[in-house]
Amino acid sequence: MTATIGVPPVVVAPRPQRRKFREHLTPRQMWGNAIVYAVLVVIGILYIYPFLIEIFTSFKTEADATANAISLVPPTWSTAAYQQLFVNSAFPTWFGNSVIVTVFVTAGRVFFDSIAGYALARLQFRGRGVIFAGLIAIMAVPSVVLLIPKFLVLNTIGLYNSYPGMILPLLVDAAGVFIMKNFFESIPASVEEQARIDGAGTFRTFWSVVLPMARPALVTIFILSFQGSWNELAQFIISANDPNLTTLTKGVASLASGQLGQANRYPLKLGAALIMTIPVAVLFFVFQRKIMNTSDGAVKE
Amino acid sequence: MTTLASRASSGRRHHDGINRGQARSGWLFTAPTLILLGLFLVIPIFMALWVSVSDWNGNGSPFTSAVNFVGLKNFGSVLAGDGLAEQNFGESLRNNAWYVILVVPLQTILSLFLAVMVNRQVLRGRGIFRTAFYFPSVTSSVAITVLWLFLFSQSGAINNVLSWVGINGPNWFNEPSGIIQDGLAGLGVKSGPVFLTGNSFLGVSWWDWIGGPSVAMTALIFMAIFTTSGTFMLLFIAALQNLSGEVQEAAMVDGANGWQRFRFVTLPQLRPTLFTVLTLGLIGGWQIFDQIYTGTQGGPAGTTTSPAYLSYSTAFQSQNWGQGAAIGFLVFIIIVLFTILQRFVLRDRKVSKRRMRLYQLKPKPQELPTGGDA
Numbered sequence: 001m002t003a004t005i006g007v008p009p010v011v012v013a014p015r016p017q018r019r020k021f022r023e024h025l026t027p028r029q030m031w032g033n034a035i036v037y038a039v040l041v042v043i044g045i046l047y048i049y050p051f052l053i054e055i056f057t058s059f060k061t062e063a064d065a066t067a068n069a070i071s072l073v074p075p076t077w078s079t080a081a082y083q084q085l086f087v088n089s090a091f092p093t094w095f096g097n098s099v100i101v102t103v104f105v106t107a108g109r110v111f112f113d114s115i116a117g118y119a120l121a122r123l124q125f126r127g128r129g130v131i132f133a134g135l136i137a138i139m140a141v142p143s144v145v146l147l148i149p150k151f152l153v154l155n156t157i158g159l160y161n162s163y164p165g166m167i168l169p170l171l172v173d174a175a176g177v178f179i180m181k182n183f184f185e186s187i188p189a190s191v192e193e194q195a196r197i198d199g200a201g202t203f204r205t206f207w208s209v210v211l212p213m214a215r216p217a218l219v220t221i222f223i224l225s226f227q228g229s230w231n232e233l234a235q236f237i238i239s240a241n242d243p244n245l246t247t248l249t250k251g252v253a254s255l256a257s258g259q260l261g262q263a264n265r266y267p268l269k270l271g272a273a274l275i276m277t278i279p280v281a282v283l284f285f286v287f288q289r290k291i292m293n294t295s296d297g298a299v300k301e
Numbered sequence: 302m303t304t305l306a307s308r309a310s311s312g313r314r315h316h317d318g319i320n321r322g323q324a325r326s327g328w329l330f331t332a333p334t335l336i337l338l339g340l341f342l343v344i345p346i347f348m349a350l351w352v353s354v355s356d357w358n359g360n361g362s363p364f365t366s367a368v369n370f371v372g373l374k375n376f377g378s379v380l381a382g383d384g385l386a387e388q389n390f391g392e393s394l395r396n397n398a399w400y401v402i403l404v405v406p407l408q409t410i411l412s413l414f415l416a417v418m419v420n421r422q423v424l425r426g427r428g429i430f431r432t433a434f435y436f437p438s439v440t441s442s443v444a445i446t447v448l449w450l451f452l453f454s455q456s457g458a459i460n461n462v463l464s465w466v467g468i469n470g471p472n473w474f475n476e477p478s479g480i481i482q483d484g485l486a487g488l489g490v491k492s493g494p495v496f497l498t499g500n501s502f503l504g505v506s507w508w509d510w511i512g513g514p515s516v517a518m519t520a521l522i523f524m525a526i527f528t529t530s531g532t533f534m535l536l537f538i539a540a541l542q543n544l545s546g547e548v549q550e551a552a553m554v555d556g557a558n559g560w561q562r563f564r565f566v567t568l569p570q571l572r573p574t575l576f577t578v579l580t581l582g583l584i585g586g587w588q589i590f591d592q593i594y595t596g597t598q599g600g601p602a603g604t605t606t607s608p609a610y611l612s613y614s615t616a617f618q619s620q621n622w623g624q625g626a627a628i629g630f631l632v633f634i635i636i637v638l639f640t641i642l643q644r645f646v647l648r649d650r651k652v653s654k655r656r657m658r659l660y661q662l663k664p665k666p667q668e669l670p671t672g673g674d675a
Contacts, residue, residue, distance in 0.1 A: 040418055044433040053458060054448050069451070070458040116334040125327030131335065138342055144588045144609035145633045148616050148626050149345030152352065156362060169341040177334060202326035231441035233591045249443045253595040256447045266451050273444035284439045292431055292535065
């Protein structure tokens with residue numbers, strides 16, 4: 001590293017020059033760096049502290065939570081909120097429903113998105129352009145506009161208050177089809193041609209040759225679908241009113257708006273919010289590298 | 302293109318067979334997506350169109366002879382009914398307009414700021430900061446709203462912090478007064494001039510239109526900025542990493558300081574991303590629903606309703622389905638109009654003469670290092 005210093009500046013290429021800047025900071029640059037760090041640390045605390053409050057408050061007693069809203073470590077640890085949630089409420093049912101919906105939606109989207117994306121990227125057939133244009137048009141329709149329409153169709157075809165009614169509308173994922181299509185277009189076509197010459201059918205080629213190569217894009221779809229369906233609220237509001245079909249988002253929302261009639265119950269509510277955050281947090285930390293490095297797949301709707 | 306080449310090389314008969322096979326699989330592969338899209342997007346939209354011009358009250362099916370066609374009556378009562386429906390819609394528009402006006406610029410500036418800060422070469426621990434800033438974006442809006450209700454409660458963390466500097470914080474989610482009106486009241490202006498309070502648009506007086514978002518809505522605005530800035534930060538980081546370092550270094554050699562390099566070199570190159578972020582922000586901003594459903598149900602005093610939430614509550618709670626569907630279509634029109642407007646404002650313009658002169662003063666491009674090719 002120090003060797004670059006001896007090189008006359010005329011010959012220095014851009015890259016070593018940048019390194020030189022890093023090692024020889026003027027006092028002004030050092031101050032600048034210190035300020036940047038200070039600003040980032042302050043903002044970082046602002047972003048993380050609310051979640052710390054969430055964690056610690058869920059272990060407080062109700063009186064303590066109201067009286068000391070900003071302190072972290074409770075004077076006496078209490079698991080009353082969690083006992084109430086798991087033993088004396090429908091919380092386990094909500095959790096189970098969210099798991100069911102998320103599993104089916106994620107699996108369904110990964111399969112349907114990749115198969116449709118492959119067809120649009122690789123197969124020559126009449127109508128492809130029309131399908132493509134239709135998908136673009138559909139992506140432009142905002143989802144909240146569709147609340148009443150979706151209810152109408154579920155009600156008409158008799159899927160209201162059923163798992164299929166909660167799951168099927170969420171399998172529609174034009175954006176996911178696009179991600180897969182773009183990915184398949186980036187894979188060289190020669191591999192599949194070889195498979196086809198060897199006599200493999202279109203589905204066989206897709207399933208055992210192309211799909212295994214598409215892992216990065218599949219992971220993106222997996223992350224988006226998991227997060228999207230786990231966090232979905234509006235779709236479950238309009239597709240069911242049976243308490244046995246309540247998902248976590250709907251159930252916790254009903255807790256928050258005080259539909260159980262309690263006054264504050266902050267430890268209970270925050271405990272519920274914390275538990276529903278854990279699966280997506282785990283997903284986030286498992287795929288952190290992937291999420292942070294791609295521009296697509298990062299957009300929260 | 303590659304398939305075209307391969308097609309030309311293979312025999313004609315063989316090629317026809319492949320084509321037919323491909324057509325069949327093409328439709329087969331896209332069929333699940335197309336059926337679902339048709340069933341849950343296209344058909345429902347036409348059903349809702351019918352409901353929006355009918356007098357269906359939620360009993361039975363909307364497609365029986367008992368339900369009557371009422372023309373544009375539902376749209377009329379929302380837009381010019383001089384009644385509660387019009388006032389509710391006007392209020393929801395005002396609330397959401399203030400939300401968009403504040404959230405979109407603030408989240409864009411904050412996310413760009415965070416991206417530039419976190420993207421600095423010299424910064425150690427960049428990953429930790431990125432994780433911290435992005436984490437709120439992955440959590441569900443319901444969970445964040447629950448947390449927010451606690452943080453912004455009367456004795457909550459926010460008011461605790463405010464009390465350290467001697468401010469007696471409001472009871473955020475129960476305070477319907479507009480923040481601009483509050484500010485004016487602080488200056489002694491308790492009621493607005495008659496020409497503002499006396500005239501109204503969509504059932505809401507002009508004084509209330511310009512009164513700013515309510516204190517409750519302001520808390521939701523903070524929440525939106527908190528949860529979306531991380532997502533948009535990632536978009537900006539991705540764009541920043543695609544910029545070539547050579548242009549930066551050229552500007553550095555030319556003696557541009559940090560701000561000049563950002564303003565005249567980096568920012569113009571970020572234009573496409575800026576456009577994406579603004580568009581996504583605008584579209585998302587007009588769709589607020591989860592936070593309101595979970596947190597405020599439109600209260601206090603209707604100051605946190607949004608058109609999207611109003612559409613839901615009019616239909617599902619008041620059983621006024623025709624009006625609810627009509628509001629839904631109006632939301633769609635609003636979003637389309639704003640997207641077009643924003644496209645127009647941010648369109649590529651000719652560089653003005655004044656700006657041209659600015660560039661001509663800069664050194665000739667031959668002096669740029671071209672190390673990137675090596």
